[in-house]
Amino acid sequence: MTDMNAGLRKLHALLTQLGEVRDELARGPRQVKAREALVEKAEVELETKREALKQAKASADRKALDLKTNEAKIADLQAKLNAASSNKEFDVIKGQIDADTVANSVLEDEILEVLETVDRLQIATGEGEQHVVLTREERDKRAQAVAAAESGLQSQVKELEAQVKEAEKILSGDAAANYRRLVEAHGADALAAVDGTICTNCYVAITPQMRVGLNSGKLIFCNCSRLLFVPVES
Ligand SMILES: [Zn+2]
Structure with a gap:
């Protein structure tokens, strides 16, 4: 990861x-x-x-x-x-x-x-x-x-x-601004873990492209707006 x-x-x-x-x-x-x-x-x-x-x-x-x-x-x-x-x-x-x-x-x-x-x-x-x-x-x-x-x-x-x-500091540009709004509204829930392919905030599967993006270290926001991350080394 x-x-x-x-x-x-x-x-x-x-x-x-x-x-x-x-x-x-x-x-x-x-x-x-x-x-x-x-x-x-x-x-x-x-x-x-x-x-x-x-x-x-x-x-x-x-x-x-x-x-x-x-x-x-x-x-x-x-x-x-x-x-x-x-x-x-x-x-x-x-x-x-x-x-x-x-x-x-x-x-x-x-x-x-x-x-x-x-x-x-x-x-x-x-x-x-x-x-x-x-x-x-x-x-x-x-x-x-x-x-x-x-x-x-x-x-x-x-x-x-x-x-x-x-x-x-790992965040910059639009992603950082997006994150800022999210964290002000939701605190730690601004970020949502992905369980396999499921966003643990909205319980909807993310697309294969999003998963590939996550694996390659891109910042991926779910359709429910949360910033996604993989919870454990995998
Ligand atoms: Zn979601």
Whole structure:
């Protein structure tokens, strides 16, 4: 096989490697961003739980105050009952006391229920706080790892770009311009290996003339536009 084909093979290998390193470089910030979104979600959920807890506590306080007010009212009625001057007055006051006592018993049940809700929300809020701490830790850990890897990956990109530039020197004229457009659009896929007589980009057989051209070291572009090369020594 010709020097030209060996050069194209090398160029393809370098472009592939360059694409992989660039992908890895781009993946880092995306991973950090994804974890940042998880932190924001955890923070919103925690805020919702805190708000619900606040409401439940306020409701418990309100009901406790109502209970106290009613108890004072019952004590007041009790005093009036003791001072009742007629049976009729006695019965009316007694009726009021009974009604208020029933109301307070209902209120006491409600308070117990709200306090259970407060307990449950307190646990949920604690868990929410823990979740926020954990997601923040994961985000920071990832951000540190990405930052630590970044400069190494960037110098790999620079190194590979220089090697690609060197390898591209085998191309000139129209072929070089064609290649430039292709590589900007498709990266390493600007070049397509030929498997026997089949272009591995479009899976269509190349003509015998194209194959002869390839064997004699000519630059051959497939009908699908890709620059063809033979993948292994043959
Ligand atoms: Zn093709």
